[in-house]
Amino acid sequence: MPPACRAGALTAELIARLNSFIATVVLHENITTYHSDSQRISCSSFKDFLQGPDYYYARHVEKTLPSPFSQSLSHGSLLHHWFETGDDSLSFAICPPPTCLTQSGGLGKKAKDWAKENCPNSMIVSAKEKDQLAWEVKNLLANRAFCEWREQIVMAEASIRWAGPEGILMRCRMDAATELKWLDLKTTKETDILGGGFAKSVRTFGYDIQDAWYQMGMEACGLDPQPLVFIVVSTVPPHRTQCLTLPQDAVRKAKDVILRGLADLRLRRELDWWLPDTTNETVEMSYPDFYRR
Numbered sequence: 001m002p003p004a005c006r007a008g009a010l011t012a013e014l015i016a017r018l019n020s021f022i023a024t025v026v027l028h029e030n031i032t033t034y035h036s037d038s039q040r041i042s043c044s045s046f047k048d049f050l051q052g053p054d055y056y057y058a059r060h061v062e063k064t065l066p067s068p069f070s071q072s073l074s075h076g077s078l079l080h081h082w083f084e085t086g087d088d089s090l091s092f093a094i095c096p097p098p099t100c101l102t103q104s105g106g107l108g109k110k111a112k113d114w115a116k117e118n119c120p121n122s123m124i125v126s127a128k129e130k131d132q133l134a135w136e137v138k139n140l141l142a143n144r145a146f147c148e149w150r151e152q153i154v155m156a157e158a159s160i161r162w163a164g165p166e167g168i169l170m171r172c173r174m175d176a177a178t179e180l181k182w183l184d185l186k187t188t189k190e191t192d193i194l195g196g197g198f199a200k201s202v203r204t205f206g207y208d209i210q211d212a213w214y215q216m217g218m219e220a221c222g223l224d225p226q227p228l229v230f231i232v233v234s235t236v237p238p239h240r241t242q243c244l245t246l247p248q249d250a251v252r253k254a255k256d257v258i259l260r261g262l263a264d265l266r267l268r269r270e271l272d273w274w275l276p277d278t279t280n281e282t283v284e285m286s287y288p289d290f291y292r293r
Contacts, residue, residue: 023162023220027155029173034159040169041265043213046258047206049265056265057274075235076187078123078133083175083185083231084156088137093130094122101126135239145243146231152178162220165259166266172217180224182214185231193232193242202246211246212255227251 035042038060041049049056058065081092096111105126115124125133140146155177164170174182186207190197202208207230215225227245234240268274 023160023217023222025221026159026161028157029159034171034173037161037171040161040171042171042173043206043210046213046261046265047209049261050206050209050257052276053264053268053274054276061274075129075132076185078125078129079136079187079233080175080185081123082133082137088141090130090133090137092123093125093133094119095127095130096124098127132235132239135237136233136235136241139239139241140231140233143241143243146241149178149181149183149229149231149243153183154179160217160221162217164216164220164262166262168262168266170213170216170220172214174214174217181226181229182218183229183231184210184214185233187233187235189234189236191234191236191238191240193234193240194244198232198242198244206254208246208250208254209258211251212258215251216255216258 041060045056045060048059055065059067078093082088082090085092094115096107096114100111100114102108102111105128107124107126111124115122153176155174157173157175158177159171159173161169161171175185176183186201188198188201190201211228214228218225227248230244230246232242232244
């Protein structure tokens with residue numbers, strides 16, 4: 001049964017139980033509505049703060065910097081849509097006629113105009129990207145661990161909001177949840193997921209921060225905080241798949257980063273000071289020993 005169907009059958013008693021704690025839970029909230037909630041900080045916007053308070057201010061307070069876009073994010077949206085709907089036939093992904101594509105086979109204005117006229121409610125993809133999506137889905141459905149998690153899903157795409165440390169209002173949105181665990185679907189360009197490749201992605205994209213953040217959300221719901229289960233799909237042939245959790249000693253350190261960061265964010269809001277601390281000083285630059293060697 002698709003996750004969306006199981007989520008639709010979720011009992012009112014379970015939602016009431018979660019909402020009886022300090023968190024509020026909203027099912028099937030429009031994603032644009034969720035992202036437009038500027039009163040509460042999400043994990044992704046907190047990671048922007050870790051890049052620098054001036055960057056966070058430009059992105060989320062002044063809003064002069066646009067949201068980053070990449071082809072990887074676009075493809076990840078396709079895979080997430082499949083995961084949410086359970087449409088294994090991939091009927092939601094439509095390929096425009098070859099005559100509507102660019103010379104390189106991409107989706108230009110002509111393809112978008114065709115889609116707007118012929119299938120406005122579908123997601124348009126090139127034939128190459130749909131083939132890639134089909135391989136990824138095929139490999140996921142052949143992964144026994146994934147199928148076991150998929151069968152246990154009771155809630156999909158739920159928005160969680162709560163009051164966190166330092167009086168900071170927080171939010172997160174899990175991809176899916178079982179009775180005990182929250183699941184998150186990730187794509188990676190690494191082919192060797194467990195051999196160190198995905199570990200680099202964890203550090204680069206702050207997935208340890210996300211794990212700790214979501215566990216705080218679970219706790220706010222009155223649940224026993226459990227490691228986030230990452231369902232990792234390689235976007236590079238042969239499109240390996242792996243279900244995994246992160247070492248929890250690293251996640252505990254990430255939570256310390258969150259607590260220090262939220263305290264810093266609260267103070268900067270009070271002082272309305274968004275420049276890095278050393279901006280008005282002349283300092284000696286740190287220089288790693290391996291550069292000297």
